[in-house]
Amino acid sequence: MSTAVVWRKSSYSGSDADSCVEITVRPDAVLVRDSKAMDGPQLAVPVQAWEAFIGFAATGA
Template sequence: MTTWRTSSHSDETGGHCVEVAQLPDTLLVRDSKAPDDDRLTLTPSAFATLLTRVKHDEANL
């Protein structure tokens, strides 16, 4: 069974709903509003890069 964690940046009004699940060698990312739709499958390194880019882009808004 896969355990999903909701992002701390998600809100209860339906916006920014991202969930992450950690598997032994990969991380899965999905939209919590559409849990059965496609998911991103990332290596830990790719996930770290994604977080860095998102934080950088968010800081420059």
Template structure:
């Protein structure tokens, strides 16, 4: 499956002016992360366990 066939979700924390945007797509074996302004670049792939740990840490931080 190519990255164009995936369901990409933009972060709710992305800037309202179109900058600092991150998109995520979930696959069976990995979570893909990409810059929404440059969708032709290869996405970063991380394991689902690593993504879960990252989001749990991020949710606990005070940004």
């Protein structure tokens, strides 16, 4: 089993790879980082809170 972390960026980030927010999903949290600081700090958001955030963002409110 691979232990490599796979980071994803939003399709809304465009083609400029160094100006976006990236996420990776773990069983207990979604990690968020700045693509310009790949070795920098990461924000850990509980999965339920992330799902609520995405649901709210999808409404466009």
